[in-house]
Amino acid sequence: MKSHACTLLAEVRTFRQNHPDVRYVDLIALDIPGHFYGKRYPIEMLEKVAAGSPLKLPQNAVLLGVQGGLFKIGDYCFNDGDPDANRRLVPGTLKPVSWESQPLGQMLITSDGTEAPIEFEPREVLAKVLERLHHKGIHPVVAFELEFYLFDKKLDNGLPQFARDPLSGDADDQPNLHIERLSRFGEVLDDMAQTAKDQGIDITVITAEIGPGQFEINFGHLDDGMRAADWAALFCRSTRGVALKHGYRASFMAKPYLQYPGSGMHVHVSLYDGAGNNLLAAHQQQSLRHAVAGCLELLPHCMPIFSPNHNAFRRLGGTVNAATRASWGFEDRDACVRIPESDPRNLRIEHRLASADANPYLVLAAILVGLEHGLQAKREPIAPLNEDRSSGTDFPLEMLDAVRAMQHQPVLRDKLGAEFVDVYCENKRQDHLAFQQEINAREYRWFL
Structure with missing residues (x-):
């Protein structure tokens, strides 16, 4: 001490x-x-x-x-x-x-x-999961990817406006993946990346995403899952601050525009034993299949974590790569659980379902519990999307249904903690009910 x-x-x-x-x-x-x-x-x-x-x-x-x-x-x-x-x-x-x-x-x-x-503190929930895995000789390596939107600093009657191209002054309203958008918004993006590095965060790839003013930042892989989640949390804070300094708003809101792609939190996870062997590659990747099966089994019960608010559910089934069923596949971005092409040493899953505004500590904890459960249960997963495009199992698409599915799931209560599950579900239920306590303009238009 x-x-x-x-x-x-x-x-x-x-x-x-x-x-x-x-x-x-x-x-x-x-x-x-x-x-x-x-x-x-x-x-x-x-x-x-x-x-x-x-x-x-x-x-x-x-x-x-x-x-x-x-x-x-x-x-x-x-x-x-x-x-x-x-x-x-x-x-x-x-x-x-x-x-x-x-x-x-x-x-x-x-x-x-x-x-x-505090049993329901997000960092404590993840700490318990990581400690249990370490006692089992399982050592995760983790990397987060976060998508976000830039908006004009000024709102229009509370609604977001497209970010202005610094060179032309025009709204960045042409969704595309063009590399030139990185150059046009280079000043603010460079400051975001440098500020994150000053916070000790390993920024790697920066991508212009499909939505107008939408970008993605990738972080380096870490053999410390807690630190990886710290990086994701701290990046959100610094990015919002840097954006305001440059005359923009940065938001990790899951679905700011109905007509454009939402923003996700993608998490890459591989598992190693104490000797550095990739556990997912063991037994000709049979362990990978078991781990995937565990993730998919628990995924419908973790939706309040992956989609933590009303808006986040709008992202599901959207215009690009956002599933409405629990699925997996090799090199398939339509799957909730994607297996990127890699050598056996770097074999990993990419969990793509969580929204960018989800809690990174809880998202990682839920993913790891799914992997842990799969390795223990040793079940075969459903067919990958590569073999059957209709493969998948349903999950809740509305918050109150999602809370009911989570609250009494025995594996989650055991491995995330029953006290946390009860507190978290009630917090989400109350937040959702509070959100409903306002009549919007459309409701008056339809029913007045």
């Missing part, structure tokens, strides 16, 4: 030496809907925390709804006295914030690894 404190203290002191103008640091963590919450600490107080002083925040901050409100979930929030819970600093995550008007730092905090971790 002392060596851990010494490492953190050295990190804070080195940061202060390298960034003497920074007076405050945002200590941040991801809540259930995937938003950061936290506190802004004076740098002097951060040094005391690094040295061992307690760091406490309200436990129920994790339970906030999409709009920041608290829901009654069991005894939480209104019958528990709103207690504080210990958090800890995440080593290696203290970085400068370059997109704000004043010099700032930021650092991840978490309850996992504390004396009493």
Whole structure:
């Protein structure tokens, strides 16, 4: 414990030496809907925390709804006295914030690894899954890919407007994959990539996607699944900030335009044993088939995680590569679970169903549980799309149905934690019901 404190203290002191103008640091963590919450600490107080002083925040901050409100979930929030819970600093995550008007730092905090971790904190849920896999001798290697849209900074009566081409001044309303779009938006994209690298994130490929103002960023593969999810979460935060600095809005909203493709979170996962052998390639890829079968079996019960809000369900069955049934295939982007072409050493799955605004910790946890379940159950999967284009099993396409499918699934309750599943499902149910409590203009047009 002392060596851990010494490492953190050295990190804070080195940061202060390298960034003497920074007076405050945002200590941040991801809540259930995937938003950061936290506190802004004076740098002097951060040094005391690094040295061992307690760091406490309200436990129920994790339970906030999409709009920041608290829901009654069991005894939480209104019958528990709103207690504080210990958090800890995440080593290696203290970085400068370059997109704000004043010099700032930021650092991840978490309850996992504390004396009493919060069972429904997303990072803690993933930590338990990773720990269990490691005890089984299974070591995931993970890479995220995130799609997002750029919009004009100004909204039109609350509606998004196409991002303006910096060279022509015209709206970027011609959806295509042309490389020139990367050049036209190069200044803001380069700043996003460099800012992410300054946060310690390994940015690799940048792609202009099909939608107007839509792009994709790929991250490097990591043998630390938690760090990979950290990268995805931190990238969303920095990208929004950099976009505003350049006069744009960046959004990871799943389906901002009905007529254009939605934005997804694609997750590449391979599994290795302690000797570095690819477990998915074992027994002439029989283990791969078992893992895929497990993913597909649990996928219909994980929809509140993969599609965490009303808008995310709009993305499914959309114009490009968004399935409406649980399916798999080799080199097939219509499949929920795609097997990219690779040599046995790098054999992996690409899970393509989650929306870009899903919680990366929970998405990865759900995928890993599916793989783990498949390797344990050793069942054969349904036919791949390469053999049968109609292959697939149904999954819920509406939030309340999805919550019902998730809440009582025994494997998820066992491997993600029953307390988490109950809290998460009620959070999603309450968010969905709150979303319905507004009559929109179309409803008046149709029924007034």
